[in-house]
Amino acid sequence: MIISTMQQIREVIALIFLAVFTKAVNASKPYWWPSDTAAGYCLSWRLGVEANNIRAWRTVPAQCSRHVELYMIAGQYQRDVNLIVDNICSYVDGINVSNDGLDAWILDVDDTCISNLFYYGEKRYGCEPFDPFGFKAWAMKGVCPAIPDILRLFNKLIQSGFKVFLVTGRDEETLGQATNDNLSAQGFIGYERLILRTAAYKGQSAIVYKSDIRKQLVEEGYRIWGNVGDQWSDLQGEYTGSRTFKLPNPMYFVP
Amino acid sequence: MIISTMQQIREVIALIFLAVFTKAVNASKPYWWPSDTAAGYCLSWRLGVEANNIRAWRTVPAQCSRHVELYMIAGQYQRDVNLIVDNICSYVDGINVSNDGLDAWILDVDDTCISNLFYYGEKRYGCEPFDPFGFKAWAMKGVCPAIPDILRLFNKLIQSGFKVFLVTGRDEETLGQATNDNLSAQGFIGYERLILRTAAYKGQSAIVYKSDIRKQLVEEGYRIWGNVGDQWSDLQGEYTGSRTFKLPNPMYFVP
Structure with a gap:
């Protein structure tokens, strides 16, 4: 015993x-190291998307549903945006803003200024295909919350003397009022113009539509110092601006 | 009891x-989820670098030394390159190669075709500042190993009928022979031209130098379908090609 x-x-x-x-x-x-190949695959997929190597994808790969969900809600997305905005602020600090009122900055709206995370949470964080009617109904509510770091950038830009242009692919006729109200309610106050998609640009790709808007601003005399968006199509094409900044978005792709 | x-x-x-x-x-x-903010910071820093938001950095942040080391050697770097090359191959499969011999493809050399990982391992994976003499001595040895997925892409391109141009910022006079021998020994055989930096381009940025080389190729009649590099400076400027692909490189930045 x-x-x-x-x-x-x-x-x-x-x-x-x-x-x-x-x-x-x-x-x-x-x-942080992935202990299995599925996790490693999702990290690779997300890197491929953010570096503009993987394009024209319709849905998040099914096996990455939980990866994208946790990326978006558990802190890393916020950390990523925070570091990018810190870098943008350093760049802004180095610009000599003129007093002719022509130093301009462009911000995209959806998932740049305001977040559609709650909506995409209902769509399995992008594993379900884009639903234009569902998204329009969501946008009509005007309840997208501000992305805090971008609001911080927005206020800094305005205080520094930049004219801030918010440029969005949202339809002006149906979503203009809701978008305007949503942005104001979330603290985006003092921008120069909110530019939405008019009938003339219906059906055009974001690259073509947004390039044309930027071209008009340059022709008005504006100097575009910076351009921030969550989609590469916000940042490509013509008159892209002196520097572009890509915010992360692993939930959907806009051509 | x-x-x-x-x-x-x-x-x-x-x-x-x-x-x-x-x-x-x-x-x-x-x-894969980082359990502390230091790990989260390094993930954010790497994303910022790969999405071209963080530029002109001289060294890897000291607190990310181990993160970058493990990223490079423990499997995720290889997985990332593998997925990008799979995506490039899908793109290649969709191209109708003409029989006029003018369908071209551009590959960078350092950390695109062949790897400097062993050298950077001695430099704490980029935590030490760039050492031009040390790097030149390493490159002279001609022992950089092939990056296996890029060799696979290289062979596919040549078999598909593309003219492959290897374009590098390495100095032609001092490193031409070693680079040529290194590439051959590692299986990069059958390319159209290896283009190194001549005296005329000394001191120019990679964007200016490589844009000029690509311009010459386009003027010779070549159609640049694809352009692959580990640096954004390989992929920006003029005549960038129909599609560009950014390979990961968290160890150094080339302006």
């Missing part, structure tokens, strides 16, 4: 040792 | 239960 008890004590000690040792090994492992 | 033994058995069972339960909780946790 004594031997048996000693044996059990040894087992307990061995188990405790094992538990402590395993914890030590885990602590020295890189926390 | 019997009570004490029973007690120990209960403890053993409780420990086993705890061990199994802990494992189950860990399995349902997102493996």
Whole structure:
């Protein structure tokens, strides 16, 4: 009986040792490192999207649904936006703003100024295909929350003397009022113009439509110092601006 | 004694239960998710670099030394390159290659075709500032290994009838022979031209130099279908090609 008890004590000690040792090994492992290929695939997919290598995708790969959800809601998305905005602010600090009122900055609206995260949460964070009627109904409500770091940038730009132009692919006729009200309610106050898509641009790609809007601003004499959007189509084409900044968005792709 | 033994058995069972339960909780946790802000910062920094938001950086942030090391050597870098090359191959499959011999493709050399990982391992994966003499001595050895997925792409391009141009910022006079030998030894055989930096381009930025090279190719009649590099300066400027692909490189920045 004594031997048996000693044996059990040894087992307990061995188990405790094992538990402590395993914890030590885990602590020295890189926390963020994917431990299986599915997780690694989703990291690669997201990098491919953000670096503009993977294009014209319709839905988030099904196996990345949880990855994208956690990326968006558990802190990393916010950290990513925060660091980008810190970098934009450093750039802004280095610009000599003239007093002719022609130093301009362009911000996209959806998932740049205001967030559609709640809507996409209902669409499995982009695993379901784009639903134009569902999205329009959501946008009509005018309840998209501000993205805090972009609101911080917006206020800094205005205080620094930039004319801020909000340029969106949203339809002017049906969503103009709701978008205007949504932005004001969320604190985007003092911008120069909110430019929405008019009938003339219906059916055109974002690259063509937004290039044309920027061209008009340049022809009015504006110098576009910066251009911020969550889609590469906000930042490509012509008159893109002196610097462009790509915010992350792994939930949908706008051509 | 019997009570004490029973007690120990209960403890053993409780420990086993705890061990199994802990494992189950860990399995349902997102493996890749950073558990502290330093890790989150390094993920954000790397995303900022790859999406071209963070530019002109001289060294990897000191706190990201281990992050970058593990990213490069523990599998995720390879997975990222693999997925990009899969996407490039799908694009290549959709191109109708003409038989006039003018369908062209551009590949960068350093950390696109061949890897400098061993060299940068000695430089704390980019935490030390760029050392032009050290790098030149390394490149002279001609021992950079091929990046396997890019070699696969290279062979596919040549088999598909593309003229492949390797365009590098390496100095032609001092590194031409070593680079040529290194590429051949690593299996890069059958390309149209290896274009190195001549005296005329000395001191020019990669964007200006590589744009000029591409312009010459377009003037020779070539159609540049694709352009692959690990630096945004490979892919920006003029005559960039119908599509560009950014390979990851968190170790150094070339302006």
